[in-house]
Amino acid sequence: KQEVTQIPAALSVPEGENLVLNCSFTDSAIYNLQWFRQDPGKGLTSLLLIQSSQREQTSGRLNASLDKSSGRSTLYIAASQPGDSATYLCAVRRQYGANNLFFGTGTRLTVIP
């Protein structure tokens, strides 16, 4: 079974700082990897999706990287803002199996004004 781990569980940074969130997974046979954002009491919003053949994806101040061989992905947030405060979840889509999407437990980010 695919295990997805996100460290740290919580992170606080002052506004304006650049930061990195980490995601690791145990089975490298992945189809793609996705980063989501979840605000308190809300559903998930997709931020970036990286196909297994890609090394990184960028959207605005967000950059996600993927290293399949080492089972790692990072989400880089540049010039953090208080509005970035949320929980960020990593989800790995496996190449096989009917039930093929596995979520990490998330990193709760607080950006302090």
Place this chain on the structure above:
Amino acid sequence: DGGITQSPKYLFRKEGQNVTLSCEQNLNHDAMYWYRQDPGQGLRLIYYSQIVNDFQKGDIAEGYSVSREKKESFPLTVTSAQKNPTAFYLCASSIDKWQTQYFGPGTRLLVL
């Protein structure tokens, strides 16, 4: 507007009662999913459906039931057999199992 709706936002269950959570999508997606989210834990898959009139158990299906009679709708029933139902329930849909899942706003279920 296209999207996924879930209702109600909050739901209260009495002991021994079955309750049904609604999930509707107008994205013309074939696949739909139900997840349970508990504090400090990731999303856990309850049931999923890849096409109308078909559904499969996920990792924690005991005490839950679903139906998929229409493409747009995938209701989840929390039965009295589910002894610890208090959680945040999320519904999602996707074109197929390989594509991005789009999530609804969630239903919080509380036990009286």
